[in-house]
Amino acid sequence: MEPTSALADADWASHRPAVFGAAYRILGTVAEAEDVTQEVWLRAAAADLSEVRDLRAWLVTVAARTSYNVLKSARVRRESYVGPWLPEPLLTGPDVATQVLVDESVGTAMLVVMERLTPAERVALVLHDVFDFPFARIAEVLGGTPAASRKLASRARARIAQVKERPRASRAEMERVLGAFKAAAEAGDMAGLVALLDPGAVYVGDGGGRVAAARRPVLGAGPIALLAVRLVKIRRPDAIRIVEVNGYPALATYRAGHLLWLDTAEITDGRITELRRLANPEKLARIGHI
Structure with a gap:
């Protein structure tokens, strides 16, 4: 202080x-x-x-x-x-x-x-x-x-x-797409996730060596959707919320009130072109739990 x-x-x-x-x-x-x-x-x-x-x-x-x-x-x-x-x-x-x-x-x-x-x-x-x-x-x-x-x-x-x-989606559009991504991920809806991802989408994960995360970018709607569904099954989150970080909407995923990861995204024409997943607990500490 x-x-x-x-x-x-x-x-x-x-x-x-x-x-x-x-x-x-x-x-x-x-x-x-x-x-x-x-x-x-x-x-x-x-x-x-x-x-x-x-x-x-x-x-x-x-x-x-x-x-x-x-x-x-x-x-x-x-x-x-x-x-x-x-x-x-x-x-x-x-x-x-x-x-x-x-x-x-x-x-x-x-x-x-x-x-x-x-x-x-x-x-x-x-x-x-x-x-x-x-x-x-x-x-x-x-x-x-x-x-x-x-x-x-x-x-x-x-x-x-x-x-x-780069063209940027409006806040309303970002919240709509992120909300749809949240619902599809929770339901294990592969087709729904693929539809929300641009065919050339890129996924970047940051675990910092503290938690399991992709060490290299994942390319393509199909592989990213598969990874998203697998992670939900493995980590079993019980809450996903839209929060605002760095001036834009993001998805915060929790289990038992503990923040597991934070997703930020770039969205163009209603599809996610880049999904960034931060899972390093040291970087998530100041976002807080629920």
């Missing part, structure tokens, strides 16, 4: 979403983003801010610099990660206790693609495209020149262009 102070009471509450939002977009994990946010508060509480004209920019700059250092070391750990790596989900929506800045850049699909960027590209993209930082200030964070920072952001933008241009 963050200490209380004049800064916390007056300014911190309004700027905390931006600080956490910058850290989460750069790091892709809630736990590390919360650690960075705590460190930023401690630095701000101990600093003389009387000469700071833009407190939000100052706080986000500290968050970005700290996150950049954390990400460079985290990349080494992620290289030895067992199986595919998915970002730690972030509960969003009107009912969450702590509000965060939500836009397309915090979506799971975007965070997955951003994981392929270098740490410097990721910082440059987040600071410029999300927080509208000038490249001169980004250069201070990265220890380079404004021109170099501009190139980093441009390269990053080119890499994520495909995700940004």
Whole structure:
């Protein structure tokens, strides 16, 4: 829990979403983003801010610099990660206790693609495209020149262009398709699942070596439907609910109140084109149980 102070009471509450939002977009994990946010508060509480004209920019700059250092070391750990790596989900929506800045850049699909960027590209993209930082200030964070920072952001933008241009289903359509997928999975309806999946659909599972999960992507509607039915039979869930994570509907699957896995999906023309199943219990801990 963050200490209380004049800064916390007056300014911190309004700027905390931006600080956490910058850290989460750069790091892709809630736990590390919360650690960075705590460190930023401690630095701000101990600093003389009387000469700071833009407190939000100052706080986000500290968050970005700290996150950049954390990400460079985290990349080494992620290289030895067992199986595919998915970002730690972030509960969003009107009912969450702590509000965060939500836009397309915090979506799971975007965070997955951003994981392929270098740490410097990721910082440059987040600071410029999300927080509208000038490249001169980004250069201070990265220890380079404004021109170099501009190139980093441009390269990053080119890499994520495909995700940004992808047509996205409306919230109502996503909830309809996910609800139908839920019903078909619970009923063991192979034909129903296949009908909901695009023929070229891709399934990615993240168990992190902690629980059984596909170590490689599964391709095609038939194989994905078969895997979904088998997992339901093996794990025997007793509840599946639609929740909101990272700004979009997702499916949370439970057994005896314990969260087994979380499904996020990309949906086009009423069919699932990509299904991402997060089962690593370390990443699910903050979503909670029922």
